[in-house]
Amino acid sequence: MTWQRTILRTASANGVGIHGGERVALRLRPAPPGTGVVFVRTDLGIAIPARAENARDLAYATTLRLRGAEARTVEHVMAAVSGTGVTNLFIDLSGAEVPILDGSALPFVEMLHRAGFEDQKVSQPELRVRRVVRVGDDERWIELRPGDELEVDYRVSYDSPAVGRQRFAGAITPQRFAAAIAPARTFGFLEEVPVLRERGLGLGGSLENCIVVDQGRVLSGELRFPDEFVRHKVLDLIGDLALLEFPLLAHVVAHKAGHALHVAAVSELLATPEAWELVEPDRLAPLSVRPYPGEVESEAALAG
Ligand SMILES: [Zn+2]
Incomplete structure (x- = not known):
């Protein structure tokens, strides 16, 4: 991943949000160099950059909030965007929540491929971890360790015998992401459904968009x-x-973590400037064929 990258054409999908249960239209749109990933609430006319400082409510999903507007459950489309090396993109939403589709990132990866990729011939700096950053406690934690590529080692442990202890470890290349990670669906435990519903969550969840586990059984x-x-x-x-907002070069070790710890790790890293450096692949010609004005986020985001 060396150049900034966007898509060639728009791509759209409709579906329900797993938590709010509302039907929402989502559209992916090309964005100029330097934009980053920006959610646009087309119903409210508010653009919300996908960055850690805008993250809120991390109990069951990742929500972005800015000026009273929300983009809920952004993590699966964000994974697809990041996993395909796209760095500049507008994600239009007609409502508050990203459609859950099949519960994985695969439909988003397929949409991005249908839209086609455009390498923008502007170099994309990457963020390389130089010193260990750790968040969490003895039971649940994440460590970001120095590394020259993105490598993940994730362990989970659940009481349900249908899940038990599982571990996934390895380098995350675009190929491995598409084949081994993107198709994996979200999951929930039947006994948690009443608690979720009481909090107004999980209203759009079903056996079609979520792996539902009942004790030792997958339903x-x-x-x-x-x-x-x-x-x-x-x-x-x-x-x-x-x-x-930068591709990460690090060895990420996670133990029984979740959205709150994932985002805490990002925030802690950004707050510890001595723990990282920005690097540009040295085979690239330095910067910009087309300088881009700074007001892109607010103006261009709302123009589409
Ligand atoms: Zn998820």
């Missing part, structure tokens, strides 16, 4: 991978790490 058909659960945790992690 929603065949798993896509025997360890689909931990692979989905890696997917969520990649989506949340994208809130850094």
